[in-house]
Amino acid sequence: MLKKLISFCLVVSPFFTFAQKQTVFTHADTLRGSITPERAWWDLTYYHLNVKPNAKDSTLTGSTVVNYKVLKPNQVIQIDLQEPLKIDKVVQDGQTLTYKRDGNAFFITLIKKQEKGKSESIEVFYSGKPRLAKRPPWDGGVQWVPDGNGNTIISTSCQGLGSSVWWPCKDHMYDEPDSMMVSITVPKGLTDVSNGKLRSVVENNDETHTFNWAVINPINNYGVNMNVANYVSWSETFKGEKGDLPLSFYVLPQNLEKAKIQFKQANQMLKAFEHWFGPYPFYEDGYKLVEVPYLGMEHQSSVTYGNGYKMGYLGRDLSKTGWGLKWDFIIIHESGHEWFANNITYKDAADMWVHEGFTNYSENLYTEYYFGKEAGADYVIGTRAIIANDIPIIGPYGVNESGSRDMYYKGGNLLHTIRQVVNDDEKWRQILRGLNKTFYHQTVETAQIEGYISKHAGRNLSKVFDQYLRDTKIPVLEYAFKDNSVQYRWSNVVSGFDMPVKIKLGDSKEQFVYPTGEWKTLKTKGEKTLVVDRNFYVESKSI
Numbered sequence: 001m002l003k004k005l006i007s008f009c010l011v012v013s014p015f016f017t018f019a020q021k022q023t024v025f026t027h028a029d030t031l032r033g034s035i036t037p038e039r040a041w042w043d044l045t046y047y048h049l050n051v052k053p054n055a056k057d058s059t060l061t062g063s064t065v066v067n068y069k070v071l072k073p074n075q076v077i078q079i080d081l082q083e084p085l086k087i088d089k090v091v092q093d094g095q096t097l098t099y100k101r102d103g104n105a106f107f108i109t110l111i112k113k114q115e116k117g118k119s120e121s122i123e124v125f126y127s128g129k130p131r132l133a134k135r136p137p138w139d140g141g142v143q144w145v146p147d148g149n150g151n152t153i154i155s156t157s158c159q160g161l162g163s164s165v166w167w168p169c170k171d172h173m174y175d176e177p178d179s180m181m182v183s184i185t186v187p188k189g190l191t192d193v194s195n196g197k198l199r200s201v202v203e204n205n206d207e208t209h210t211f212n213w214a215v216i217n218p219i220n221n222y223g224v225n226m227n228v229a230n231y232v233s234w235s236e237t238f239k240g241e242k243g244d245l246p247l248s249f250y251v252l253p254q255n256l257e258k259a260k261i262q263f264k265q266a267n268q269m270l271k272a273f274e275h276w277f278g279p280y281p282f283y284e285d286g287y288k289l290v291e292v293p294y295l296g297m298e299h300q301s302s303v304t305y306g307n308g309y310k311m312g313y314l315g316r317d318l319s320k321t322g323w324g325l326k327w328d329f330i331i332i333h334e335s336g337h338e339w340f341a342n343n344i345t346y347k348d349a350a351d352m353w354v355h356e357g358f359t360n361y362s363e364n365l366y367t368e369y370y371f372g373k374e375a376g377a378d379y380v381i382g383t384r385a386i387i388a389n390d391i392p393i394i395g396p397y398g399v400n401e402s403g404s405r406d407m408y409y410k411g412g413n414l415l416h417t418i419r420q421v422v423n424d425d426e427k428w429r430q431i432l433r434g435l436n437k438t439f440y441h442q443t444v445e446t447a448q449i450e451g452y453i454s455k456h457a458g459r460n461l462s463k464v465f466d467q468y469l470r471d472t473k474i475p476v477l478e479y480a481f482k483d484n485s486v487q488y489r490w491s492n493v494v495s496g497f498d499m500p501v502k503i504k505l506g507d508s509k510e511q512f513v514y515p516t517g518e519w520k521t522l523k524t525k526g527e528k529t530l531v532v533d534r535n536f537y538v539e540s541k542s543i
Contacts, residue, residue: 025399031078031105032162033349033400035174038078038107042068044175045119049167052185052208053228055152058144060085061127064168067177068121070114077122079106080164080171085128087168092122104164124168131165133157136294141165145293147230147252151190154228155292155304160349160402163221171221174347174443180215184226191231193250195224195302196285215301216284218441220345223300227290232256238270238287241279245270251291255309262309263289265331272369273336273362278433281343281440289331296330298337298359305330319382323367323375336362339436347443350395352402353469354449357393357411364412377535380416383409384537389472394446404472413537414468420535421464421500422457423512431456463497468537470494477501477515477540479530485523486530490515491541502533 030036044066051062066079081087082104090097090108099108114120131141137157142165145153156166164171181199184192185208196215203209231250238245247266251259266289270280280287285301292304295314307330308314317324340358361380368376387410395403404410419428435452446469454461467475471494479488486505490497497517504510506527513522532540 023396023401025396025401028103029399029401031102032080032171034398035172036078036105038074038076039170039172039175041070041072041074041114042077042120043071044068044170044177046179047169047177048181048183049169049224050183050185051167051226053142053154053226055144055154057129058132058142059127059129060142060166062167063123063125065121065123066170067119070116070118070120072116073114075110075114077108077110078170079108079122079124079168080104080162081106081124081126081168082131082162082165085126085130085166085168087124087126089125090122091125092120097122106168126168133294137297143293149230151230152228153293154186154226155294156226157292157294157297157304159222159297160400161222162400163224166226167224169221173220173222173345173349176218176220176345176441176443178218180219180224182213182215182224182226183210184213184228185210186228189230190228191233191250193227193231193288193290193302195219195300197246217282217300219300220342220443223298223342225297225299225302225304227292227302227304229291231291234260236267238267238280240270240283241274242283245280245283246286248286248288249290250288255291258309259291262328263331265328266335268327268370269332269335269366272366273339275369276362276365276429276432277339278436281338281436287335287338289335296334298334298341298355300338300342303331303334303338305334307331318386319379320385321378321382323371323379323382324363326371327366329363332363332366333359336366343436343441344439344449345443347445348397349400349402350397351444351446352395353393353407353411354444354446356407357415360408360412361415364416377416380412381534384413387413389474392471393469410468410537414464416535417468417499417537418453418457418461418464420502420533421459421461427456461499463494464499466494467497467499475499475538477503477532477538478543479540480543481524481528481530484526485521486527487519487521488513488515488530489519490517492539493517501536501538504531504533505529 046067048065099106133141133143140157140161143155158165162171182194186192192211194213196213199212199214232253233250236247249263282301288302290304292306294306296305312325313329336359341355346354364376364380367379391404393403393407395401422428450465473492476492478491500512500514502510
C-alpha cells in the first residue's frame with residue numbers, strides 16, 4: 001500500500017549525510033534503492049506468495065500474485081528477483097507477458113492498457129536455487145540446516161538484502177501491501193510458520209501439505225518469512241490494551257521445556273511495550289515466537305529466535321552494567337521492532353535508525369519498566385562504550401544504503417538525551433505512543449519523525465537531530481569559573497546547536513542551562529565544580 005506521508009519541513013544539508021562516506025554506487029544500487037518510474041506508477045495492494053522449497057537440491061519453485069492499483073498510465077512494471085533465481089513466466093488476465101532482465105530487476109511489458117484508478121493483477125512464476133545465507137541475519141538469504149533427525153530446517157532472513165532474494169516482489173520499502181497470503185508447501189511431518197494467522201492446512205496427494213498464512217495488515221517485504229522444521233508448539237493469550245492477543249510459540253522438540261520457561265518473557269515484553277508505545281500493532285495477526293538456526297529477526301507477527309535460551313545477547317550484557325543479563329536480548333529487541341520497523345517503517349534504508357535507534361532504546365525502557373528508572377539509565381549509558389562515531393547515522397538516499405551501525409546505540413542515547421530535554425516523563429511516554437498512533441502502519445521519512453517529536457516536545461530539535469544523526473562529533477560543554485560566575489558554551493557542534501543541558505554546580509540542586517556556540521555567564525555562589533547530568537550524551541571540559 002502506498003502510505004500517506006505527513007509532511008514536516010526539515011532542511012537536511014548534504015554535508016551531514018555524505019561527507020564521511022565515499023562509497024561508489026552502481027546502476028544496480030539505484031534500481032534496488034530508488035523509486036524508479038516502473039515502480040512509481042502503481043500502488044501495491046496485495047500479495048499471494050506460493051512457494052515449495054525442495055531441501056534435496058536447495059531449490060525453490062513458486063509464484064507471486066501481485067495486485068495493484070494504477071496511479072497513472074504506464075505499460076512497464078518492475079518486479080525484483082535476485083540472481084541466481086529466475087522468472088519462468090508472467091501472466092496477466094491469461095496472457096503471457098514478455099520481460100527484460102537488468103540484473104536483479106525485471107521490466108515486464110503489459111499488454112492490457114493500464115488505466116488510472118483501475119485495480120489489476122499479475123502472477124509471476126519463478127524457480128531456482130536461492131542465495132545461501134552466509135551469516136544470517138546480517139548476510140542473509142535461505143538456510144538449509146540438517147536437524148540431526150533426517151529433516152532439514154529451512155529459514156529465511158533478508159533485512160537490507162531484500163526479500164527478492166527468495167521471492168519475486170516490489171522490493172522497495174516505500175510501498176507495502178494492505179494484506180497478504182503466504183502459502184508454503186512442505187513434506188508431511190514438517191511445519192511451516194510464516195506471518196499472520198494460519199488459515200488452513202491443505203493435504204496434497206504427493207506426501208506434502210500446504211500451510212496458508214493470512215496477513216491482514218500491511219507488511220514490509222523483509223518482514224515476510226518462511227520457517228520450516230519439525231516444530232512443536234503451544235498457545236497462550238495476552239490480555240492487552242486492545243483485548244485478547246493470541247500468542248503462539250514454535251520450537252524444536254528437544255527445547256520445549258526450556259522454551260516454555262524462557263518464552264514467558266514475551267508476555268512481560270508485551271506488557272512493558274504496550275505501556276511505553278501503545279497497543280501491539282498487529283492484534284488481528286497475532287504474535288508468534290519461532291525458533292530458528294540463526295540469532296533472530298523482527299519478522300512481523302512471526303519474530304524469530306536463536307539466542308540459545310540465554311539471558312542477554314548470547315549470554316553477554318552489551319551494556320556491561322549487569323542489567324542486560326536480566327532479560328533475553330532477542331525476545332525483547334526483536335519484538336520491540338513490532339512497533340518500530342513493522343508498524344512504523346522507514347521509506348528509505350538511509351533512515352534505518354528509525355527502526356534500530358528506537359528499538360535499541362526499547363531495551364532501556366524495558367529495563368526501566370521492571371527494574372527502575374536508574375537501571376534503565378545505567379543500561380543505555382553503558383552502551384555508549386560501543387559507539388564508534390565513525391560515519392553519520394543517516395546514509396545516502398535512493399541506493400538502499402544505511403548509515404553507521406551507531407544507529408543502534410547512538411540512536412538509543414539520542415532518544416534518552418531528548419527525554420531529558422523534554423523533562424517530563426509522562427509527556428515523553430505520550431510522544432512515543434503518539435508516534436505509533438500517528439504513523440500507524442505507515443512508511444515514513446526521518447523528517448516526519450523529527451518533526452513530530454519537535455512539535456510535541458514544544459521545542460525545535462532539528463539541530464539536535466542534525467548533531468547526532470548527520471554528524472559524528474559529540475557535543476562538548478566548555479566552561480570556566482571566574483569570580484562568582486561560570487562561563488559556558490557548546491563546542492564541537494554543528495552550527496546553531498542550542499540543546500539545553502542539566503548541570504550541577506557544587507552541592508547545589510541540578511538546574512538547566514541553555515548554551516549556544518557563544519559564551520554565556522551564570523552567577524554562582526562560589527561553587528568551583530560543574531557536573532553535567534550523565535543522562536545527556538555529551539562531554540564536558542573545564543578550560
